[in-house]
Structures are given as structure tokens and as C-alpha cells.
Amino acid sequence: MKDTKGDRVPKWAESSTSYGEWAVRNGGEFSVLLLSWFDRSARNLPWRLVRDPYRVLLSELMLQQTQVATVIPFYERFLAQWPTLQDLARADDQAVLKAWEGLGYYSRARNLLAAVRAVVAQHGGEIPSGERELLQLKGIGEYTAGAIRSIAYSLPAAAVDGNVVRVFSRLTETAWQPADPAHRRQVRALVEQLLPANRPGDFNEALMDLGATICLPQNPACTSCPVQTICQALATKSVAQFPEKKPSREKPVEQRTCLILTQGGKVHVNRRPDKGLLAGLYEFDWVEDLAARLPDDFLATLMERKEKLGQKRHVFTHKIWLVDGNRIELPIPDPTANIGSSDPFKTVENSRWVSTDELKTLPFPKVLTQWRDDLVVALTQV
Numbered sequence: 040m041k042d043t044k045g046d047r048v049p050k051w052a053e054s055s056t057s058y059g060e061w062a063v064r065n066g067g068e069f070s071v072l073l074l075s076w077f078d079r080s081a082r083n084l085p086w087r088l089v090r091d092p093y094r095v096l097l098s099e100l101m102l103q104q105t106q107v108a109t110v111i112p113f114y115e116r117f118l119a120q121w122p123t124l125q126d127l128a129r130a131d132d133q134a135v136l137k138a139w140e141g142l143g144y145y146s147r148a149r150n151l152l153a154a155v156r157a158v159v160a161q162h163g164g165e166i167p168s169g170e171r172e173l174l175q176l177k178g179i180g181e182y183t184a185g186a187i188r189s190i191a192y193s194l195p196a197a198a199v200d201g202n203v204v205r206v207f208s209r210l211t212e213t214a215w216q217p218a219d220p221a222h223r224r225q226v227r228a229l230v231e232q233l234l235p236a237n238r239p240g241d242f243n244e245a246l247m248d249l250g251a252t253i254c255l256p257q258n259p260a261c262t263s264c265p266v267q268t269i270c271q272a273l274a275t276k277s278v279a280q281f282p283e284k285k286p287s288r289e290k291p292v293e294q295r296t297c298l299i300l301t302q303g304g305k306v307h308v309n310r311r312p313d314k315g316l317l318a319g320l321y322e323f324d325w326v327e328d329l330a331a332r333l334p335d336d337f338l339a340t341l342m343e344r345k346e347k348l349g350q351k352r353h354v355f356t357h358k359i360w361l362v363d364g365n366r367i368e369l370p371i372p373d374p375t376a377n378i379g380s381s382d383p384f385k386t387v388e389n390s391r392w393v394s395t396d397e398l399k400t401l402p403f404p405k406v407l408t409q410w411r412d413d414l415v416v417a418l419t420q421v
């Protein structure tokens with residue numbers, strides 16, 4: 040099928056969707072405006088200095104659900120510690136979790152390790168450029184695969200995340216929801232048609248920048264927007280209505296009580312199981328776990344010795360923890376002698392007393408790191 044100028048009519052032009060019509064009218068101008076803005080105003084980000092697939096993979100995994108400003112120092116430290124994919128594939132799991140400490144969503148670090156090890160084992164150490172092969176690697180979904188293919192390999196692949204859906208929802212006045220997979224597929228088809236063959240990586244990065252710095256979720260900076268002249272929602276003053284809001288479901292809140300047990304300069308820690316929430320990370324004790332195994336009166340006596348540390352809030356994807364922190368210095372000698380157990384604080388297999396030097400090397404979830412760091416300072420000053 041040809042249009043009047045003899046060019047192939049793109050797929051979406053054959054549909055009667057409003058976004059297809061928008062693309063027919065504005066697609067060419069959109070790419071020109073977006074890329075010339077990118078040439079003038081691209082963010083200066085460390086992972087853009089060298090475009091190799093390992094750096095794209097590393098940065099994209101770190102950026103999932105995390106702000107750019109938070110990621111930058113982690114990315115730089117990580118790359119200094121493991122400059123190549125092969126270095127990372129050989130790394131010790133605990134050292135990688137430790138380097139990830141503070142970034143949150145630790146499954147990303149475990150997926151990254153699994154992915155680079157699979158690349159070494161199955162692809163000779165070269166991150167593949169095919170979408171099918173990339174999607175078989177842990178932690179790599181369509182967005183990250185598209186980013187690697189377009190940015191590192193200059194292939195015409197779309198990289199559509201919630202930000203990109205939001206931008207096109209407004210540009211085309213389409214009621215897309217950023218988290219809806221069907222809507223993402225529609226936006227992906229649209230982006231694939233708009234991608235310029237000579238600069239697919241720049242195009243995707245420009246879209247990322249537009250979503251992150253101009254077309255913000257709240258109060259978009261439309262007067263500074265490089266594509267304001269072709270934005271349908273702006274023209275009809277309906278920007279606030281796009282993208283479509285998903286009815287929000289309240290996350291359940293779990294109240295937890297953390298006990299930081301110390302004794303003569305040692306600290307009691309538990310390593311969480313290798314699977315499940317915060318897998319493989321270290322933590323202190325939880326009253327909820329101890330209550331199931333310790334005699335009530337012993338626990339009550341223990342709690343009388345507590346020094347309150349305040350409360351922390353930790354938001355997971357599916358729930359919220361509200362954690363009350365307490366430090367308890369146990370008496371010396373063995374406080375457990377009178378209850379007939381060698382270690383009543385043992386809640387999981389990997390449970391032990393550690394020195395402050397070792398404590399510093401163990402990866403903890405973000406919700407506990409400040410109390411851990413304060414404790415190291417307090418014990419070191421004694």
C-alpha cells in the first residue's frame with residue numbers, strides 16, 4: 040500500500056485509531072523536534088559515555104524503580120569494582136549484594152548476576168543482540184531488551200516503559216495506562232514506526248529524557264517542551280486527564296518490631312533464605328519470630344532492657360513495613376543459660392554473632408542500614 044508520495048504507508052496509518060492518525064500527521068516532525076532537542080539538551084549521564092551492552096544492562100537494571108540521581112554513585116562504584124561483564128560474572132554473590140545495598144529491590148542484583156553468568160556460559164561473554172536471546176536472560180524484559188538493542192547495537196528496537204506510555208498518551212490524547220501490558224504493546228508498535236533508522240538509541244534516550252525531565256507525571260513543563268506544537272492534550276487543555284489513572288489499591292501495612300541484640304561488642308544477625316523477600320540479605324532479630332520460640336517471661340524481661348531507636352518505613356511493591364527498632368545489650372555471661380538453649384535467638388539456619396568489622400561487610404536491606412551504621416559507630420567508640 041502506498042501513500043500519495045509513493046512511500047510505504049506504515050501499519051498504524053491503516054488503522055483508524057486516533058494515535059495512528061496523530062502519527063500520520065506528526066510522526067516525521069516529532070522525530071526531528073525530539074532529536075534536535077536531544078542534541079541540545081541530553082542529560083549528561085555516566086552510562087552514556089561509552090555505549091557498550093554491559094553498561095546499558097547495568098544502568099537499566101539499576102534504574103528500574105529508582106531515580107537517576109540515586110543510581111549514579113552506585114553505577115560508578117559498581118563499574119569501578121567490576122569493570123567488565125566477565126569481572127562481574129566471577130564476583131562473589133555477597134559482595135555484589137553489598138555493593139547494591141541502599142539501591143533496594145535486591146532481586147535486580149541477583150538477576151544481574153544470573154544474567155551475566157548466563158552470557159558467559161551460553162554466549163561466549165557477549166551480550167546477545169537478538170530480542171529472543173535477551174528475553175531469556177534473568178531480569179531482562181522487553182524494555183531493557185529494547186534499550187540494549189537500540190543503544191548498544193543501533194537496532195531499530197523500541198524501549199517502552201511507563202514514562203514513554205505517559206508521553207504518548209498525552210501527545211496523542213489516548214487513554215493508555217502506563218502499567219497495562221496491552222497499552223504498552225500499542226505504544227511499542229507506535230514507537231517502532233517512529234524510530235529513525237539512523238538513530239534508534241538516541242531516539243529512545245530522548246524519549247526517556249523527555250519523560251524524566253519535561254513531561255513529568257505531575258506538573259509537566261509544557262512551555263519548555265520541544266514537541267508542544269504537536270501535543271494534542273496540550274492543544275485541548277486536557278493534559279491532566281492523561282495518562283488514564285489506574286484505580287489504586289492500598290498496600291497492606293505490616294507492623295514489625297526489630298531487635299538489635301548486642302553482647303560484649305558482638306551483634307546478632309540472621310541471613311535470610313535464598314528465596315523470597317529480601318533473599319540472601321542480613322537482618323537483625325524480629326520480635327514476631329522470637330515470640331514463637333522464646334518463653335513469654337524471658338522475652339518480656341528482654342524487652343525491658345530495650346533502647347528505642349525510632350521507626351522506619353519500607354515500601355515494597357506489594358506491601359509496606361512499619362518497623363520499630365530497638366537495641367538490647369545482653370548481659371555477659373551467657374544470657375541464655377537459664378532457659379536451656381544454646382542460642383534462643385536463632386531464627387534461621389544462618390544465624391550468628393558477628394564483630395563490627397564483619398557487620399560492615401554484610402549486605403542489609405535499606406530499612407535497616409541506618410541502624411546498622413549507627414551501631415557500628417556506637418560499638419567502635421566504646
Ligand code: SF4
Pocket residue numbers: 206209210253254255259260261262264265266267270271272273278
Ligand atoms: S506539551 Fe506537555 S503534555 Fe505534551 S508532551 Fe510536552 S510536556 Fe507532555
